[in-house]
Amino acid sequence: MTYVVTDACIRCKYMDCVEVCPVDCFYEGDNMLVINPSECIDCGVCEPECPAEAILPDTESGLEKWLELNATFSAQWPNITRSRGAPADADEHKGEEGKYDKYFSPEPGQGD
Numbered sequence: 001m002t003y004v005v006t007d008a009c010i011r012c013k014y015m016d017c018v019e020v021c022p023v024d025c026f027y028e029g030d031n032m033l034v035i036n037p038s039e040c041i042d043c044g045v046c047e048p049e050c051p052a053e054a055i056l057p058d059t060e061s062g063l064e065k066w067l068e069l070n071a072t073f074s075a076q077w078p079n080i081t082r083s084r085g086a087p088a089d090a091d092e093h094k095g096e097e098g099k100y101d102k103y104f105s106p107e108p109g110q111g112d
């Protein structure tokens with residue numbers, strides 16, 4: 001199993017999660033982060049740290065799409081281990097519905 005980042009992260013990207021991951025397995029896209037499923041050790045410490053409740057264990061149902069997205073883009077985006085702080089408008093997008101269709105970007109983020 002692994003933990004996965006869902007579309008609740010899109011345009012929130014608070015980055016609290018990267019500070020606590022013991023194996024540094026977060027990767028940064030333009031407007032969201034993903035977890036590398038083969039590096040995640042399932043410790044679960046990141047899940048309660050996320051203000052957007054974007055991180056879930058893949059034992060929950062209905063997460064196949066997000067697991068695939070995490071696996072695909074963690075292989076393409078740069079590693080991120082230190083927070084640069086949230087975007088200025090992060091709170092405006094917290095809890096918004098349909099963020100994948102509206103905003104998802106396959107472009108890489110800046111990384112460390």
Ligand code: SF4
Nearest residue numbers: 009013014015017050
């Ligand atoms: S803490 Fe949550 S919203 Fe912030 S970057 Fe991590 S997964 Fe995304």
Ligand code: SF4
Nearest residue numbers: 021040041043044046
């Ligand atoms: S569950 Fe643990 S190892 Fe996996 S991403 Fe979260 S903090 Fe990192």
